[in-house]
Amino acid sequence: MSLLKFQDVSFIGDSKAIVSKMDFAVETGDYVSIVGPSGGGKSTFLKLCCHLISPTSGTILYKDKPILEYDPLELRKNIAYCFQTPHLFGKTVMDNFAFPYEMRKINPDIKRIEELLVIFNLDSSCLERSIVNLSGGEKQRIALIRTLLFQPEILLLDEVTSALDEQNTATVEEVVKSFHGSGSSVLWVTHNPEQSKKNANKVLTLEAGKIKSVEVLK
Numbered sequence: 036m037s038l039l040k041f042q043d044v045s046f047i048g049d050s051k052a053i054v055s056k057m058d059f060a061v062e063t064g065d066y067v068s069i070v071g072p073s074g075g076g077k078s079t080f081l082k083l084c085c086h087l088i089s090p091t092s093g094t095i096l097y098k099d100k101p102i103l104e105y106d107p108l109e110l111r112k113n114i115a116y117c118f119q120t121p122h123l124f125g126k127t128v129m130d131n132f133a134f135p136y137e138m139r140k141i142n143p144d145i146k147r148i149e150e151l152l153v154i155f156n157l158d159s160s161c162l163e164r165s166i167v168n169l170s171g172g173e174k175q176r177i178a179l180i181r182t183l184l185f186q187p188e189i190l191l192l193d194e195v196t197s198a199l200d201e202q203n204t205a206t207v208e209e210v211v212k213s214f215h216g217s218g219s220s221v222l223w224v225t226h227n228p229e230q231s232k233k234n235a236n237k238v239l240t241l242e243a244g245k246i247k248s249v250e251v252l253k
Contacts, residue, residue, distance in 0.1 A: 036099055038063045038220055044093035046079055053079045055244040066221045068231035068238045076244040077224045081191045085114040115187035119194040121178035128177055129162040135184045151180045171198040192223040
């Protein structure tokens, strides 16, 4: 049983086919790098994976059940998406970290939050900071921490190191590698050729909304 499976999936936006007749399966334990030119459908593919958008035609299966039959909020507890452009909530950093706990109706785990802050070269003093006073790199790291507070079954990453320096990029790569080792399947959109092959077992190349190639690395 594939964990996530696209069967003849297309998505049309603004009268244009952004994803066209895609067939692809994500197996448990996969670490898939998604590459290709801008406008090739990579971000749209990730949004389809977690039902942020619905396919125009075709079927997406999650654990052999059509993704449209899942409650979207419940689905996104298991399939977590971190955007290229960070979308932060509320007024403060803590508002963002509290959100995943509120979705699950449990109290925030401050120890877990502080552990991830340290890993991502931040400290607890940032919790009360206003989100409007954060740098692009800080916003990107906070959005990623928010995504990683709970271990998802599938982790969707859309160029999440684009605003980070080399040191913080290496940190993110190691943390994602650790999550993968602990059971998360990973789909990571990147324009960095070195990053695309560092930890992945497959490289999916998308071009003009279609699969150009699937390279199996290991």
